[in-house]
Amino acid sequence: MTSFCRSCVPLACLVVATSAGCGPRRVSAPVADAAAALTIREGLASTAAAAVTGGEAAVVGTGWASLKGRFVFAGDPGQPKPLAVDKDTEVCGKSSKLFDRSLRVDTSTKGLADVVVFVRKSSRVKNPVPDAPQMFDQKNCEFLAPVFAARVGQPIDVRNSDPVGHNTNIDGTSFNQLIPAGQGTTYKPDTEMGAPKAVTCNIHPWMKAYVIFRKDGYVAVSSGDGSFAIPDLPAGEPLEFQVWHARATGSGGGVVLERPDLKWNPKGRFVITLQADEVKDLGTLEVPAGSLGT
Amino acid sequence: MNTPFAMLRFTLLLAVVVTAVGCGKTPPASFRLNMVQATKTAAPESGMEKPWATWARERQGQVATILEAMYGTPDDPVALAETGLDLAKLKLAAGPVRSDIVGRKNGLYREHCVHCHGISGDGMGPTAAFLNPYPRDYRPGKFKFKGTWRDARPGREDLTRVLHEGIPGSSMPSFALLPPAQVDALVEYVRYLSMRGETELALYTYAEQELGVDETLPTTKEFLVDEILTPIVEKWQGAEDARIPIASVPANVDFTKPGDDPANRESVARGRALFHGDGGCVKCHGVTALGDGQANDYDDWNKVIVEWSKEVTGGLDSTQDDAGRTAWLHAAADVIEGDALRPRTIPPRNLRLGLYRGGRRPVDLYRRLYTGINGAPMPGVGPSGPGGKGSVADAEIWHIVNYIRSLPYEFDGELGADRPMVAKDRF
Numbered sequence: 005m006t007s008f009c010r011s012c013v014p015l016a017c018l019v020v021a022t023s024a025g026c027g028p029r030r031v032s033a034p035v036a037d038a039a040a041a042l043t044i045r046e047g048l049a050s051t052a053a054a055a056v057t058g059g060e061a062a063v064v065g066t067g068w069a070s071l072k073g074r075f076v077f078a079g080d081p082g083q084p085k086p087l088a089v090d091k092d093t094e095v096c097g098k099s100s101k102l103f104d105r106s107l108r109v110d111t112s113t114k115g116l117a118d119v120v121v122f123v124r125k126s127s128r129v130k131n132p133v134p135d136a137p138q139m140f141d142q143k144n145c146e147f148l149a150p151v152f153a154a155r156v157g158q159p160i161d162v163r164n165s166d167p168v169g170h171n172t173n174i175d176g177t178s179f180n181q182l183i184p185a186g187q188g189t190t191y192k193p194d195t196e197m198g199a200p201k202a203v204t205c206n207i208h209p210w211m212k213a214y215v216i217f218r219k220d221g222y223v224a225v226s227s228g229d230g231s232f233a234i235p236d237l238p239a240g241e242p243l244e245f246q247v248w249h250a251r252a253t254g255s256g257g258g259v260v261l262e263r264p265d266l267k268w269n270p271k272g273r274f275v276i277t278l279q280a281d282e283v284k285d286l287g288t289l290e291v292p293a294g295s296l297g298t
Numbered sequence: 299m300n301t302p303f304a305m306l307r308f309t310l311l312l313a314v315v316v317t318a319v320g321c322g323k324t325p326p327a328s329f330r331l332n333m334v335q336a337t338k339t340a341a342p343e344s345g346m347e348k349p350w351a352t353w354a355r356e357r358q359g360q361v362a363t364i365l366e367a368m369y370g371t372p373d374d375p376v377a378l379a380e381t382g383l384d385l386a387k388l389k390l391a392a393g394p395v396r397s398d399i400v401g402r403k404n405g406l407y408r409e410h411c412v413h414c415h416g417i418s419g420d421g422m423g424p425t426a427a428f429l430n431p432y433p434r435d436y437r438p439g440k441f442k443f444k445g446t447w448r449d450a451r452p453g454r455e456d457l458t459r460v461l462h463e464g465i466p467g468s469s470m471p472s473f474a475l476l477p478p479a480q481v482d483a484l485v486e487y488v489r490y491l492s493m494r495g496e497t498e499l500a501l502y503t504y505a506e507q508e509l510g511v512d513e514t515l516p517t518t519k520e521f522l523v524d525e526i527l528t529p530i531v532e533k534w535q536g537a538e539d540a541r542i543p544i545a546s547v548p549a550n551v552d553f554t555k556p557g558d559d560p561a562n563r564e565s566v567a568r569g570r571a572l573f574h575g576d577g578g579c580v581k582c583h584g585v586t587a588l589g590d591g592q593a594n595d596y597d598d599w600n601k602v603i604v605e606w607s608k609e610v611t612g613g614l615d616s617t618q619d620d621a622g623r624t625a626w627l628h629a630a631a632d633v634i635e636g637d638a639l640r641p642r643t644i645p646p647r648n649l650r651l652g653l654y655r656g657g658r659r660p661v662d663l664y665r666r667l668y669t670g671i672n673g674a675p676m677p678g679v680g681p682s683g684p685g686g687k688g689s690v691a692d693a694e695i696w697h698i699v700n701y702i703r704s705l706p707y708e709f710d711g712e713l714g715a716d717r718p719m720v721a722k723d724r725f
Contacts, residue, residue: 030636031629033331034359036366044367044517048378091592169578171677178449179682180670182689184576189687198507206595206675207581253613253623255341256506270343271507297613 064127065240067280072233075116075226075259079293081109087210089145092168096145096208105150106250107296108228115230116291118151119259120200120216120248122223123237124273129220130236137161137190140215142170142183147203147213151250155221156193163188170208174215175201193217199257200248214250239280247272251296260295327372327394327408329418331362332437332498333637337630338606339506342622346511350622351629353511360515361501368522369494372408372417375487380523381531383490390480391487406480407487410473419491421599422639429469432639435599436488437495439533440673443656447683448669450540451492451533457485459657467653489534496530542668542680544661545692553660557704568694569701576689577667577679577698582646587705589648598673600641607634607641644674652706663699668692 084103089096096102108117137159141148143166154160164170164183173180179191196219205211216223224232237243247259254260258272266274266286278284340354348356370376375392377383395405403409408417414433416423421435434441443460444452461481464472473481504526505515516522547553552561573579573587584591596604610630613623647655656662656671668688670678679695680688690698 031333031632033333033336033637034355034362035328036362037359038366041363041366044364044522045376047517048367048519048522050519169576169581171578171581171675173675173677176449177682178447178669180448180675180677181682182576182578182670182677182679184578184689187576187689189681189689191682191686194683198503206677207578207592209592209595253341255339255343260344270345270511297616 063241065238065277065280067239068130068236069239069278069280069282069284070233070235071121071237071245071276071278071284071286072231073121073286073289075119075230075232075289075291076114077107077109077116077230077293077296078114078290079296079298081107081298084108089208089210091208092145095166095168099144102144102146102210107298108150110229113229115226115228116249117226117228117230118214118249119226119230119232119291120151120153120214120223120246121226121232121234122153122216122218122246122248123220123234124244124246126220126222126238126243127241128238129222130238131221133157133221135159139163140172141165142172142205142211145170145205145208145211147205147211149225150213151200151225152203152213152215153223153225154193154215154217156196156217156219158192158221160191160193161188162191170205170211173204173206175203177201180206199246200250216248237278239278239282242275242277244273244275247274249291249296251298253295253297259291261289261291263289327417329362329365329369329372329494330416330420331358332418332420332495332502333633334602334606335499335502336361337626337633339502340626341506342620342626343511346622350625354626354629357505357514361498361505364501364515364517364522365494365498367517368497368527369490375490377490378523378527380527381490381493382535383493384486387483387486388490390483403480406476406484410476411484414469419488419495422637427639430642431468431644432599432642433469435495436492438499438599438673439492439496439530440598442671442673443662443666444672445542445665446537446540446669447542448672448678451537453537453541454485454489456537457488458482461485463657465655466658467651467655493527493530493534497526500526500530542665543692544664545695547660547696548693551696551700553700553703556707557700558707562700562704565697565700566704569697569699569704572690572694572698573701578677578689579698582675583649584646587649589646591646593645594643595675596641597644597675600639600644603634603638604641606630610634646676649702649705650708660696660699660703663702664695667695667698 084105087102087104089102109115110117133155138154139161140152141163145166162172162183164185164187167185169182169184171180171182176197177193177195181189183189195217197216200214200216203213203215222234222237224234226232248257249259250257252259252272254270254272256271260270260272261268263274266276268274276284336358337354340357342350346353368376368378373393375385375388377385377388390404391407393405395409398404412423413425414423414429415421415436416426419436421433423433426433439451441452441456444456446452446456458481461473461484464470501515509515548565551565555561557566580591582591583589610627613627614631654663656666668678668680670676678688679690680692
């Protein structure tokens with residue numbers, strides 16, 4: 005017995021040593037091309053004035069126009085899942101049960117709500133940034149607006165209409181403030197977002213909404229029946245629109261749909277030039293079920 | 299010679315041979331791409347001619363090349379003048395551990411930091427998986443314990459302080475025994491790894507948002523320096539101007555005396571009211587302050603993995619007829635499995651232990667309360683930026699600090715439901 009164990013210790017060691025192997029199973033990561041890196045580095049270190057690349061002068065038009073349309077969901081949205089409400093249950097979900105709101109489709113019109121449409125770059129803005137605060141409220145442990153759009157510099161009245169405290173945590177910003185029961189605070193967004201970001205309450209982890217802050221304010225969120233409208237757009241110049249939805253499977257959350265006339269691309273974008281005083285109606289924009297990952 | 303001894307010798311010999319052969323020649327140290335973000339931002343688009351994997355590798359390879367151009371390698375760091383980084387300090391911290399010609403220690407990062415924080419500063423060194431909490435991943439540029447506004451970068455003094463004091467309650471030790479020049483070099487190297495990581499993220503975001511399937515990243519100075527690097531460097535250089543104001547301490551607060559001292563009784567009572575009221579602290583730290591309130595949330599570093607993982611699992615579960623998308627989802631699942639630490643929830647701190655990760659001075663607690671903790675769920679009770687309005691007035695925050703200081707010593711009665719275990723019960 006003793007002699008057996010004397011040999012079994014190193015044997016066990018051997019087994020352990022070989023089975024531990026060479027570290028965790030990591031995927032192979034692409035590596036740098038050293039020669040190419042050196043060439044790029046020389047270019048970056050050079051102090052020579054940059055060659056003026058023949059940038060086309062941007063077309064600037066005059067006048068203003070509007071864009072509108074309506075998103076419908078071509079598929080079966082299914083039943084929304086109830087959310088697991090396990091905190092402050094004497095308040096949360098008490099006045100009405102809470103459901104997952106990531107895909108809100110109107111049952112009769114098939115209208116798809118919460119689609120964000122915004123201009124990626126604009127040269128002119130008609131209206132100054134409003135001073136009047138925009139309300140972002142939470143009640144029944146739910147953000148009232150599932151998707152919220154505001155203009156950079158416009159004050160937002162972050163409110164808590166619940167009898168319990170919430171913290172409002174806006175991803176990608178410095179805003180994660182505790183809002184005591186029945187109180188509010190004002191937040192002025194200072195940076196533009198390239199895509200909507202999540203807003204959460206860490207105290208009640210099921211609470212989720214999205215916000216987008218844009219400098220020019222050319223952003224709309226489709227309403228319950230799927231319709232949206234952006235007024236006062238600069239006319240006479242090509243405008244690139246981004247279409248986004250929380251569930252979209254396109255790259256960067258872009259909604260992909262079949263509209264060859266608009267050259268709708270795989271990032272969920274299209275370019276359109278509006279005429280002065282035109283009210284352009286894109287009509288019904290049918291979002292295939294696959295585009296929202298259902 | 300008896301048989302058991304022969305067997306023992308044979309096994310030992312075998313063990314020596316097997317371990318000596320090892321895992322092959324060690325290649326020179328190289329930075330590793332942030333495979334989570336590299337893959338997450340490389341969703342396939344329609345109109346791709348190449349198979350997804352080939353296409354993604356080309357784009358990721360280009361990012362690796364650009365990063366090497368801008369930042370060099372772990373053995374030979376490069377700092378563009380625009381970064382404002384001190385190359386001499388970086389060289390002291392980088393490379394393998396060695397002494398230079400005057401006998402000065404080099405390779406400090408690999409001597410002191412790499413086993414937890416990883417060669418790329420990704421917080422995934424060899425020991426990382428065994429630590430709780432996980433080591434910091436520097437690449438998103440987010441740091442918890444600092445005196446600047448929530449989303450601002452830490453100042454050099456903040457990082458120096460963490461190196462000096464360590465982080466009590468975590469595996470981060472104190473490096474107070476290192477000479478100041480070495481601490482400086484390490485601070486600079488952390489800033490370097492962080493800027494590098496942020497540059498990498500910015501390149502992925504740009505590629506995802508701006509590039510068509512057949513386009514590559516520009517490599518001009520206008521793009522890489524002016525558009526990508528400058529906004530990142532501005533944040534780091536702006537850290538010194540982004541320090542939060544510290545309100546003067548109210549007259550009824552005496553931090554030289556314990557929380558239960560009569561001098562502090564009024565202030566502690568006020569702090570207690572705020573803790574349970576407008577401060578909202580009880581929501582997560584619990585009425586007992588044991589950290590037993592809301593406790594199933596993740597910090598920002600883990601949340602990325604948790605949420606992406608849900609998306610990928612959901613995608614793999616639904617039927618896929620698109621080969622590119624299927625390839626992407628499978629690659630994503632592999633990256634989550636092999637290139638990220640398993641996500642862990644972040645429990646709210648037990649405030650009765652008298653253990654404060656970001657430092658135990660009253661001003662440290664004040665800062666944690668004022669801005670909250672960047673990257674963690676902890677919200678601030680102060681304003682979110684200059685000119686804002688907090689849920690608790692600046693000077694009043696000192697009362698919460700005072701109350702928190704009193705918590706480890708609050709109770710004297712019998713242990714029970716309304717008398718939880720406190721620090722002094724443990725000794």
